[in-house]
Amino acid sequence: MDDLSHEITLVEAVNLALSHEMSSNESVVVLGEDVGTNGGVFRATVDLRERFGFKRVMDTPLAETLIAGMAVGMAGHGLKPVAEIQFMGFIYAAMEHLVSHASRMRNRTRGRLSCPLVIRAPFGGGIHAPEHHSESTEALFAHIPGLRVVIPSSPARAYGLLLASIRSPDPVLFLEPKRIYRIDRQTVVDNGQALPLDTCFTLRQGEDITLVSWGASIRESLLAAESLAKEGVEAEVIDLASIKPFDLSTILNSVRKTGRCCIVHEACRSFGVGAEISASLAEHALLDLKAPIRRVTGFDTVMPYFKNEHYYLPSEEDIVATCQALMKF
Amino acid sequence: MTELLKVEYRQYLDAGSEVVTTNKSALVVLENTDLLLSAYRWMALTRLYDQKAVALQRTGQMGTYPSSLGQEAVGVAVGLAMSQEDTLVPYYRDHATLLIRGGRIRDLLLYWGGDERGCAGGPKQDFPICVPIATQSSHAVGVASAMKIQGEANAVVTTIGDGGTSKGDFLEALNVAGAWQLPVVFVINNNQWAISVPRGIQCGADTLAQKGAGAGIPFVQVDGNDFCAVFQVLQEALKRARSGKGATLIEAVTYRLGDHTTADDATRYRSPEEVKVAWSNEPIKRLQTYLADRGWWTEDQEKAWQAECERQVEEGIDAYKSIQPEPAEAMFDYLYDEFPDVMSNQLDLLYQKVERMESLAPVSDPEDTH
Ligand SMILES: Cc1ncc(C[n+]2csc(CCOP(=O)(O)OP(=O)(O)O)c2C)c(N)n1
Ligand SMILES: [Mg+2]
Numbered sequence: 168m169d170d171l172s173h174e175i176t177l178v179e180a181v182n183l184a185l186s187h188e189m190s191s192n193e194s195v196v197v198l199g200e201d202v203g204t205n206g207g208v209f210r211a212t213v214d215l216r217e218r219f220g221f222k223r224v225m226d227t228p229l230a231e232t233l234i235a236g237m238a239v240g241m242a243g244h245g246l247k248p249v250a251e252i253q254f255m256g257f258i259y260a261a262m263e264h265l266v267s268h269a270s271r272m273r274n275r276t277r278g279r280l281s282c283p284l285v286i287r288a289p290f291g292g293g294i295h296a297p298e299h300h301s302e303s304t305e306a307l308f309a310h311i312p313g314l315r316v317v318i319p320s321s322p323a324r325a326y327g328l329l330l331a332s333i334r335s336p337d338p339v340l341f342l343e344p345k346r347i348y349r350i351d352r353q354t355v356v357d358n359g360q361a362l363p364l365d366t367c368f369t370l371r372q373g374e375d376i377t378l379v380s381w382g383a384s385i386r387e388s389l390l391a392a393e394s395l396a397k398e399g400v401e402a403e404v405i406d407l408a409s410i411k412p413f414d415l416s417t418i419l420n421s422v423r424k425t426g427r428c429c430i431v432h433e434a435c436r437s438f439g440v441g442a443e444i445s446a447s448l449a450e451h452a453l454l455d456l457k458a459p460i461r462r463v464t465g466f467d468t469v470m471p472y473f474k475n476e477h478y479y480l481p482s483e484e485d486i487v488a489t490c491q492a493l494m495k496f
Numbered sequence: 497m498t499e500l501l502k503v504e505y506r507q508y509l510d511a512g513s514e515v516v517t518t519n520k521s522a523l524v525v526l527e528n529t530d531l532l533l534s535a536y537r538w539m540a541l542t543r544l545y546d547q548k549a550v551a552l553q554r555t556g557q558m559g560t561y562p563s564s565l566g567q568e569a570v571g572v573a574v575g576l577a578m579s580q581e582d583t584l585v586p587y588y589r590d591h592a593t594l595l596i597r598g599g600r601i602r603d604l605l606l607y608w609g610g611d612e613r614g615c616a617g618g619p620k621q622d623f624p625i626c627v628p629i630a631t632q633s634s635h636a637v638g639v640a641s642a643m644k645i646q647g648e649a650n651a652v653v654t655t656i657g658d659g660g661t662s663k664g665d666f667l668e669a670l671n672v673a674g675a676w677q678l679p680v681v682f683v684i685n686n687n688q689w690a691i692s693v694p695r696g697i698q699c700g701a702d703t704l705a706q707k708g709a710g711a712g713i714p715f716v717q718v719d720g721n722d723f724c725a726v727f728q729v730l731q732e733a734l735k736r737a738r739s740g741k742g743a744t745l746i747e748a749v750t751y752r753l754g755d756h757t758t759a760d761d762a763t764r765y766r767s768p769e770e771v772k773v774a775w776s777n778e779p780i781k782r783l784q785t786y787l788a789d790r791g792w793w794t795e796d797q798e799k800a801w802q803a804e805c806e807r808q809v810e811e812g813i814d815a816y817k818s819i820q821p822e823p824a825e826a827m828f829d830y831l832y833d834e835f836p837d838v839m840s841n842q843l844d845l846l847y848q849k850v851e852r853m854e855s856l857a858p859v860s861d862p863e864d865t866h
Contacts, residue, residue: 204765205692228662229690299627466842471827473610478824484852
C-alpha cells in the first residue's frame with residue numbers, strides 16, 4: 168500500500184474527500200453545527216479546523232435556515248460551501264432556500280449567478296436513534312428541479328461522489344447513510360479522482376433479476392443477491408447513487424436483459440424514488456418484462472421509534488422473498 | 497446611538513447559600529419552607545433519575561439520553577410555578593418539569609428507550625417532548641393565541657436551550673408574543689453549551705434575555721442555580737401572562753455539568769477545569785445547605801429521602817423493563833384518525849414481513865447517536 172491508500176470507513180471517506188478538496192481548492196469552506204472544534208457529531212469533519220483554520224471551517228449558530236441561506240449567499244459570491252445539516256431530520260428548515268433559491272438561481276438569472284453548494288446530511292434508520300433522526304426523505308428533494316441528490320453506499324463511492332459533488336457547478340444534496348457509516352472498511356485511494364454523477368453503478372452482474380437500490384439498503388440487496396445465487400438465481404445489483412437526475416439507461420439495459428426488476432428503498436413506499444423508477448420502466452420496457460416490477464420499501468407511516476424500527480426497515484429476507492415471487496411469476 | 501441594554505440579573509441565594517437580597521417578595525419565597533422542601537425533594541429525585549437513566553443507556557438498555565445534571569433548579573421551578581391548568585410546551589431536557597406535572601418515570605424511560613408510548617402521558621393539554629429545536633416556540637405562541645381567543649385565563653410556558661435561541665422560530669415567536677401580548681413565558685435554559693458550541697460564539701449579545709427587547713417584551717436574567725430566584729421570576733411572569741399583560745422572556749443561567757447526551761464526549765471541546773468550577777455553583781447543594789443551615793432539613797431526612805428516591809426510580813425502571821414492546825402493526829395506529837381501508841395492502845405486507853421475521857432470530861446492534 169502506498170501513502171495515498173487508506174483502509175477506511177464511509178464516514179472517514181467523507182472526511183478524506185473534504186480534506187482533499189479543501190487542500191486543492193481554496194474556495195471550499197465547511198460550515199454547520201459542531202463541525203469545527205468537535206469535528207461533527209459523527210466526526211465527518213474531524214481535524215479540518217486544525218488544518219484549514221477558523222475561516223474555512225465554521226461552527227455556525229444553531230439555525231438550519233441560516234446555514235442553507237448563507238450557503239446560497241456564499242455560493243453566489245464565489246465560494247464553494249459544503250454545509251452540514253447535522254441530521255436529515257433537521258433539514259426541513261433549509262427547504263425554502265433549496266426550493267426557491269439554490270435550485271433556480273442560475274435559471275432565473277439566465278446564467279448570471281449560480282449556486283454551486285453542497286449540503287451534506289446523515290440520514291436513514293437502523294441505529295436506534297432518537298425521534299426525527301431516522302427518516303429517509305430523499306424523495307422530497309428529488310422532486311426539486313435543478314437540485315442534484317446524491318447518495319453513496321460505500322467508502323470508495325463516498326469519496327468519489329463527494330468530490331464530484333463539490334466540483335459540480337450545481338447545488339447538490341449529498342445524503343450519507345449513517346447506518347453504514349462505520350460498518351465496513353475499504354481501500355480508498357486519495358488520488359482526487361471523482362466518480363461521475365448521473366451514473367448508476369452496477370455492483371454485481373446477473374441474468375435473472377435486476378435489483379435497484381441506494382444508500383444503506385445496498386447492503387441488504389447484495390446479501391439478498393448472495394442468498395439468491397445459492398438457489399441458482401443471479402441478481403444484477405445496481406446502485407442508483409445519483410438519485411436526481413438519475414441514469415435510466417443503465418437500469419433499462421439491465422431490465423431488458425433480466426426481464427425482472429425489484430426496487431429496494433428504506434423510504435416510505437408511496438410517491439417515492441422507487442415509484443419514479445418503476446414508472447420509467449413501465450414507459451420504456453413494459454414489453455421486456457417477464458414479471459411485474461416490485462418494490463421492497465418502508466411503510467407509509469411515521470418511521471416507528473427505534474424499539475420497533477426493525478419492523479419498518481427492508482431486510483435481506485424481504486428482498487429474497489420478493490425476488491423469489493418474481494422468479495415464480 | 498444609545499448604550500447597550502441594561503439587563504436585570506436576579507439572584508437570591510449565592511453559590512455559598514448566603515441570602516443576597518432584601519427584596520420583600522424574595523423573602524416570602526426564602527421563608528416558604530414547604531415550597532423549598534418540595535423543590536429540594538424534586539431536584540434530588542431528578543438527579544438520581546438522570547443518573548440511572550444514563551446508566552441504563554450505558555448498559556445498552558436504553559437509547560441516547562440527555563441528562564439534565566446541574567440544571568435541575570430550572571426544571572423544578574417551572575414545574576412548581578405552573579398550575580395544572582397551564583400548558584407546558586417543552587424541549588427535550590425538561591425531565592424535572594415533566595415529572596412534577598405528573599409524568600411517570602416509566603414513561604420518560606420509554607420515550608428515551610425508543611417507544612412512542614413515552615409521550616402518551618402527562619396533562620392532556622401539554623405538548624410532547626420536542627426534538628427539532630425551537631419549533632416548540634412557534635407552537636407555544638399558537639397555544640397562547642388559542643388561549644386568548646378562547647378567553648382562557650391560563651398561561652403557556654415554553655422552554656428552550658441557549659443554542660435554540662439562534663433559530664428564527666424562537667425569534668419569530670418572541671416577536672408575535674410581543675405584538676399580540678400573548679400569555680406565554682419563554683424560559684431559556686442557558687447551560688452555556690449547544691453540544692460543542694459555547695454560548696459566546698452562539699450569539700454576540702451579552703445576554704440572551706435581551707432578545708426580548710427587540711420584541712417589546714419584558715426580560716430578565718436569573719441565576720438558574722438558584723431555585724428561589726427562578727421560581728420567583730416565573731411566578732411574576734405567570735401572573736403577568738394570566739392577567740392579560742403579555743409575555744416574558746426569562747434567561748436562566750445554568751451549566752450543563754454532563755455531556756450533551758450519552759452520545760457526546762464533552763472532553764473533546766471543554767476543559768475539566770471549567771466543569772470543576774461549575775460544580776461549585778450547582779443548584780442542589782446550594783439549596784440543601786440553605787435548608788440545613790436553618791434546621792429545616794436534617795441528615796436523617798436526607799437519608800430517608802434518598803432511600804425514597806431510590807425506591808421511586810427503581811420502581812420506574814422495573815415498570816419500563818417489564819413493559820412489552822408494541823406489536824408491529826402499532827406503527828399504523830394513530831396515523832390517521834381512522835386507518836384508511838385503501839392502505840390495507842400495506843398491513844398485509846407488514847404481516848408477511850413479521851412472519852418472515854418470526855422464523856429468524858432478531859439481530860440488533862445499537863449505535864449511540866445524538
Ligand atoms: C433543528 C435542530 N437542529 C439540530 C438539532 C441537533 N441538536 C440536538 S441538541 C443540539 C444542541 C442544542 O443546544 P441548546 O439549544 O443549547 O440546548 P441544550 O441541549 O444545551 O439544552 C443540536 C444541535 C436538533 N435537535 N434540532
Ligand atoms: Mg445549551
